Amino acid sequence: MQINDRQSGESTFEIEIKGRVQGVGFRPFIYRLAKSNHVKGCVENRNDGVVLKINRKASAINSFISLIKSSAPSVANIESIVFRQTVNENFTDFQIVKSKTVSDRITGISPDIAVCNDCLKDMKVQRNRLDYPFINCTNCGPRFTIIKDLPYDRDKTTMKDFELCPDCLKEYRDIKDRRFHAQPVACSLCGPEYSLLYQNKVIKHTQTIISKLVALIKDKNIIAVKGLGGFFLACDALSEETVVRLRKLKNREGKPFAVMFSDIDTLKEYAFVNNTEETSLKSWKRPIVLLRQKKSLASSVSVGFNTIGAMLPYMPLHYLLFEKLNIPAIVLTSGNISDEPIVTDNKTAVEKLGKIADDVLIYNRDIYNRTDDSVVTIMNNKERVLRRSRGYVPEAKTLTLNVEGIFATGAELVNCFCLGKDNQAILSQHIGDLKNIETYEFYLETIEQFNKLFRFNPRLVVSDLHPDYLSTQYAVESKKRHIQVQHHHAHIASCMAEHNLDEQVIGVAFDGTGYGDDNNSWGSEFFVCDLKEYTRINHFEYLSMPGGDNVIEEPWRMALSYLYKIYGSKFLNFNLPFLNTIKSSSVELICDAIDKKINCPLTSSSGRLFDAVAALINLSPFSKFHAEAPMRLEAIINRKIKKAYPYTIDTTISFEDTFTTIINDLKQQVPRSEISAKFHNTIISVILEVVTEARNRYDLNKVVLSGGTFQNKYLLENLEIMFEKHDFELFSHQKIPTNDGGIALGQLVLAAKNQTK
Ligand code: ZN
Ligand code: FE
DSSP, rough: GGGGGGGGEEEEEEEEEEEEBSSSSHHHHHHHHHHHHOOOEEEEEEEEEEEEEEEEEGGGGGHHHHHHHHHHHHTEEEEEEEEEOOOOOOSEEEEEEEOOOOSSOOOOBOOOOOOOOHHHHHHHHOOTTTTOOOOOOBBBBOOOOOOOSSSSOOBTTTTTTTTTHHHHHHHHOTTTTTTTOOOOOOOOTTSSSSEETTTTTTEEEEHHHHHHHHHHHHOOOEEEEEEEEEEEEEEETTTTTHHHHHHHHHHHOOOEEEEEEESSHHHHHHHEEEEHHHHHHSTTTEEEEEEEEESSSHHHHHHSSSEEEEEEESHHHHHHHHHHHSSSSEEEEEEESSOOOOOOOOHHHHHGGGTTTEEEESSSSSSSSSOOOOOOETTEEEEEEEOOOTTTTTEEOOOOSOOOOEEEESSSSSSOEEEEEEEEEOOOOOOOTTTTTTHHHHHHHHHHHHHHHHHOSEEEEEEESSSTOOOHHHHHHHHSSEEEEEEEHHHHHHHHHHHTOOEEEEEEEEEEEEOOTSSEEEEEEEEEOOOOOOOEEEBBOEOTTTTTTGGOTTTTHHHHHHHHHGGGGGGGGOOEEEGGGHHHHHHHHHHHHHTTTSOOOOEEHHHHHHHHHHTTTTTOOOOTTTTTTHHHHTTOOOOOOOOOOOOSSSEEEEEEHHHHHHHHHOOOOOHHHHHHHHHHHHHHHHHHHHHHHHHHHHHHOEEEEEEEEEEEHHHHHHHHHHHHTTTEEEEOOOSSSGGGGGGHHHHHEEEHHTTTO
């Protein structure tokens, strides 16, 4: 009798789908698709993807697969669909079968998804979810931040402690419902809840909390708010007094604060937004987008920069708050003290953030995987991820190489690590500066969590060449087979991996610092390289870095280093304004140190050159945060100026003529905005000239740009335009950070190619 269930001519096919297909309502989607097309069979989550078995005529299998591809949920990301005919089975219906742990391979775990419009509507009509701030469905809600293990089922998440009420259970089990198999499904009866800790009182009930929050924000309070992947500090973005107080308490002097606007129209009053920027702002990933400022918020938000790091609401609570708030925007900055990782648990939030915040808003579901807000910028109409975290992680990058069992420990200052599974590279969320002890603990803890989540056990560990990086020391201590790769080679390899390049290219790696194979500090490297080796074909002339890493906080030291090299002590008679900000004894000391080579390592860093110019024109002789001087230099560019300064390209690149001409300009009172433009144009010109020469000499046309210096929008946009004009094939970063946050991916592919050495 069962034979009749398989119609004549039909066979059983197994279809394996890989990519981001878990936690995004994929199985219910398949179920509904199968039902509406009268397809019988089953679907199952595996920890390496989703597997379907269906009965179909061989001639009709392709059309069904096309249908899957074309109508999949928007958050899903299908990377591959493979099918094969298998042993014939009889199915009476279509079913979702229970998840099995079948192997230690992996599939794409969904990143966290901003609350969807359907849920926002439900929040106003569903009896058990009126204003319920943890509303979610298969299309939205927390994912990575709550997942402890695979396969993705409720009891493997931090929702485990919340038993579904009969109403929620009904929806969870109802295939026709939008909450069918939505693992974090919850309502006001059975789900998590917020508590506002206010003056030794605990305030409950959403609307009471919202009313109180509104009053507190208007009353200039700073509030620690538990978000999706950690705590944030919130306050009125138009109250200068409050923002200044937050800055002091958070021990963050100069770095701009991120701001959440009530809605896109309000945001557009304060910032210029083009179509690509709007797409990023509204995407389900809801990153912070760097925008050009139109109208000023409290001036201490952006501290003199003409940009705003803006985002839109992404949690139900944000929407509920803005319904009542009547304030266009709130500062929403990571809940941490200076460089520590953001706080995730309620107890630490009260202990640590309680010292900064006047009030603390917590909820009773744990955050398992810590994520910060992601940061992107749009350059030449493409989204460029600068800080990769919430909404982006842990999406894997599929490579053309097998990287199985390789662990890349990343860099140091902007650390992310990366692990290899088959041909998948899984880059961790933004970890931060490992020199900070709490951040290093976060690093270790996240490695453990990723190892467990992705069933990973490294056989080969790859690190930077820098002996002092904590990530290098981690590799040494791992007692695994360990190889080291050069920092800038890893930068280029990272961009090559992003674009699936595996050939010889011209690489341009510009950044603040990286350990060179001659033990000097590099950072303006022109390579001819592939994924195995590199030849350094040119770089900026070496200069003394007086005081070593101290130059990072004191760019004036680099200006001095250039001046002293060019003019000797004569520059002291030039009457340069920046020198008035420095004690003359310090100036003498530095010149003496350069003469005697005391604590004066050599550098070819482009970042240090930007530092020197920013200090020389007295824009930023001191730096309060990482890369402040180059950022300020970029911010003042007069875009109408097309001229550049002279320079010399030989076996190295010298900026002596650039400096002497800038000093002339300073004497002539040329505006700093013009000097900055000419300086940036000089760098563009240098890069183009060196690369053009290399193209002719090595017969290569592909150019790969990587390194933190290319976060500079003026520089990157103009370079892309110039290279296109000159018929180069140019590759720059988009999904992978161009800063050290992308290094681990490069390390991974270099290790894969060099492991047999
Ligand atoms: Zn419920
Ligand atoms: Fe770097």
